[in-house]
Amino acid sequence: MIVLAMLAAAVPLSSDVLRHRLVATLSERLDGDVTLGDLHLRVFPSVHAEGSSLVIRKRGRSDAPPLISVSRFTADGNLLRLLHKHVAHVQLEGLDIEIPPKPRHADDDRGRSSTGAERAPATTGATRPAGGGTLSGARDPEADVVVDAMDSMDARLAILSSEDAEPPKVWAIHTLHMETVGIGQAMPYNATLTNGIPRGEIVTKGSFGPWQREEPGDTPLTGTYTFDHADLSIFNGISGILSSRGGFGGTLARIDAAGKTDTPDFAIKVGGHPFPLHTKYHSIIDGTNGDTLLERIDASFLQSALVAKGGVVDAPAKHGRTVSLDIVMDRARVEDIMRMAVRTPTPPMKGALKLVTKFRLPPGERDVVDRLQLDGRFAIARARFTNYDVQAKIDELSHRGRGRRPDAVKDAVVSNFEGRFRLAGGILNLPMLQFAVPGAIVRLAGTYAIKSEMLDFRGSLLLDAKVSETQTGVKSLLLKAVDPLFRRKGGGSSVPIKISGPRNDPSFGIDTHRLFKRGDTP
Secondary structure, eight states: OHHHHHHHHHSOOSHHHHHHHHHHHHHHHHTEEEEOOOEEEEOSSSEEEEEEEEEEEETTOTTSOOSEEEEEEEEEEOHHHHHTTEEEEEEEESOEEEEOOOOOOTTTTTTBOTTSOBOOOOOSOOOOEETTEEOGGGSOGGGSOEEEEEEEEEEEEEEOOSSTTSOOEEEEEEEEEEEEEOTTSOEEEEEEEEETTTTEEEEEEEEEOOOOSSOGGGOBEEEEEEEEEEEGGGSTTEEOEEEEEEEEEEBSSEEEEEEEEEEEEEEETTTOOOEEEEEEEEEEEETTTOOEEEEEEEEEETTEEEEEEEEEEEOTTSSSEEEEEEEEEEEEEHHHHHHHHOOSSSOSEEEEEEEEEEEEEOOSSSOHHHHOEEEEEEEEEEEEESSHHHHHHHHHHHHHHTTOOTTSOOSOOOEEEEEEEEEETTEEEEEEEEEEETTEEEEEEEEEETTTTEEEEEEEEEESSOGGGGSOHHHHHHHGGGHHHHBOTTSSEEEEEEEEEETTSOEEEEOGGGTTOGGGOO
């Protein structure tokens, strides 16, 4: 009789009793309003329950989407384990979890790092008052039922945005397996899911919980992941198949993630040359609005590397997000950059590159080159042109600029560049560009249209020699008459020039309009 009394107290022996206990327990533990459709219970020879239409809402929020809903579920166990409040296995179908945005408070900025990124809350399951009791992390574990194993197929997790017009961040969870599932404890899990943009498969395992009933978005979440077969061609202007590995921690609403990515065939459409791209990153994902704060990115490709930080944030009044980065390249090659943007088999120039720029890519349907915005400065050291005819002209410029015969020296000269640049609407604007070789300096300002590859520059050619000294024979004698016209302070010559036409066959000439405006000559 004692055993039967204990069994009756611990195990509901009818569908009505089970329904009452299930609704009451979930309502109290999750601080929500719970409704349940059909429920059928079989006790012998083993305990088996089947139910449908389980819906859990935030208490008093009938106007909001359900916090948790399940189309159908089954539960199996044995009487002995149930006496110890353990259910052997639960199977869920049509699991849907929607995490509401966390309310904004005056102290929202508390805990932000020096870069403006709020650190993820600790995952310790700390306690605090919650209505008539404490949060799940402080509950007596003996009072809660534990599910030894739980499986779900084709579930959905959505984190709702704090912005009304912003769509939720959604993950389609194909398979989910959890162990020791209970309201008041951390629960190991493994899952497979699909990332939306870029589309790709994610495999993850880690720990989830304890559930924070007052603020579900504060529920701790930790784990590791692999992300494979992500097709970057969904973004206009780039392509490649990305894979990623890493780990994460924090909460459902704010995840601190770090890892690395590999894209062996990354390409920018305007250049069309695939090359391997590798990155390491540390980011913070804000589940309340979908923004991603990029604490640091280390990227390497070919012989170049860069460091960046910034964010991927919601674009006001537009559908999509804006990528904003501060980029520093202290160790790079100009040929690697040109490989991205120039279609010729061989990059036009080779040399060491240093670059600092602000990078901004707003959302939209236009090609990346048309949307990309840059603002920065650069320096190229010891550059050589790969086109023989172009390099020959540079060599000749250097020799004539020093008053030497063009064939006097056979070694190719190196060039040094520095300048400022701005890119917008597919037009590269260079308000200051300096090009230097031994014996000559070219100072230019103008534009370069990336898609049409058209040049339009004006500036000055500064020579160490007089104009007449750049030639020999009769030409030298004739040019002596115009030496005063091109004379510059400190010696040498200053010639106003213009460069225009296609990149692979530019036209060089004297800017006659500025020839007599000596005030315009540096």
